[in-house]
Amino acid sequence: NAGVTQTPKFRILKIGQSMTLQCTQDMNHNYMYWYRQDPGMGLKLIYYSVGAGITDKGEVPNGYNVSRSTTEDFPLRLELAAPSQTSVYFCASSTSGTQYFGPGTRLLVL
Amino acid sequence: TQLLEQSPQFLSIQEGENLTVYCNSSSVFSSLQWYRQEPGEGPVLLVTVVTGGEVKKLKRLTFQFGDARKDSSLHITAAQPGDTGLYLCAGEDNTDKLIFGTGTRLQVFP
Numbered sequence: 001n002a003g004v005t006q007t008p009k010f011r012i013l014k015i016g017q018s019m020t021l022q023c024t025q026d027m028n029h030n031y032m033y034w035y036r037q038d039p040g041m042g043l044k045l046i047y048y049s050v051g052a053g054i055t056d057k058g059e060v061p062n063g064y065n066v067s068r069s070t071t072e073d074f075p076l077r078l079e080l081a082a083p084s085q086t087s088v089y090f091c092a093s094s095t096s097g098t099q100y101f102g103p104g105t106r107l108l109v110l
Numbered sequence: 111t112q113l114l115e116q117s118p119q120f121l122s123i124q125e126g127e128n129l130t131v132y133c134n135s136s137s138v139f140s141s142l143q144w145y146r147q148e149p150g151e152g153p154v155l156l157v158t159v160v161t162g163g164e165v166k167k168l169k170r171l172t173f174q175f176g177d178a179r180k181d182s183s184l185h186i187t188a189a190q191p192g193d194t195g196l197y198l199c200a201g202e203d204n205t206d207k208l209i210f211g212t213g214t215r216l217q218v219f220p
Contacts (some may be wrong), residue, residue: 004152012151035210036184042114044199058207090152099208101152110116 001026001095006091012108013081021076021105023091026039031094034066035060036087037104043090049074081109113137114201114211122217123189131214132182139201142175142182143208146217147196189218 005024025032025060031085035043053054063085065077074093075109078085086109092099114135121129129220137170141160145153157166159175159182170193172185182199199211 038194040119040213041115042200042213042214044210045207048207092152097143097158097202097206098155099143099153101154104152105149 003027003063004091004100006089008105009103010106010108012110013050013078014110015081015083017081018077018079019081019107021078021089021091021107023074023076023102024072025074025091025093025100026072027093027095027100028071029095029100030031030071030094032068033092033099034074035087035092036060037090038087039063046076046089051056052058053067072079083109085109114199114209116197116199116211116214118214119212119216121214122219124150125190125218126188127218129186129189129214131186133182133184133199133200133211135180137181137201137203137208137209140179141202142178143200143202144173144182144184145200147198151161153196153198163214168202186216187206189216191218191220194218 004025033048034046035042044060047066049055089105091102143158144156147153150207157173162177162179164175170187200208
């Protein structure tokens with residue numbers, strides 16, 4: 001199993017550009033999450049999903065959108081990038097209360 | 111909003127020393143998890159504690175959940191350079207989501 005994979009690893013965006021962060025898991029987990037982690041800090045929940053077709057907002061959803069058309073994939077969309085969205089983004093999936101994290105996508109908005 | 115405060119924020123010690131990291135909240139959690147995160151990677155689960163007063167050991171690491179399930183501690187005995195990393199506590203709230211702590215960055219020098 002590859003676990004949770006994320007692409008791209010690193011991206012630089014200009015203010016106002018849009019992009020999609022990809023997340024795929026091959027563990028057949030129903031629950032998936034998107035977090036952001038600012039330098040030296042813990043993780044803040046952006047959006048989560050309890051299964052295909054179901055998504056809900058976390059603590060910091062503004063400026064982001066998600067979709068969950070399949071169990072495996074949970075992409076995160078930034079429509080109008082802002083410097084405040086410079087961060088490292090982690091996707092996770094979970095079963096029985098244990099979350100498994102991807103390696104992260106480092107995003108720089110200039 | 112539930113908050114988890116970790117202390118200390120930073121810890122720099124010599125190999126062989128002992129240390130304790132604290133995770134405190136005014137909220138009750140159904141369980142508490144500890145993660146370690148290395149640079150450029152996602153967090154990896156170390157342990158989950160569920161019962162108030164519970165103590166779990168993982169080699170040189172000892173985890174304790176407070177009696178009231180509002181706080182936790184991580185004690186490392188005879189720290190090794192391989193213990194270097196960011197330690198995150200995370201409380202499971204009543205909607206099964208994780209609230210992450212602010213993190214403790216540990217550096218162990220040979």
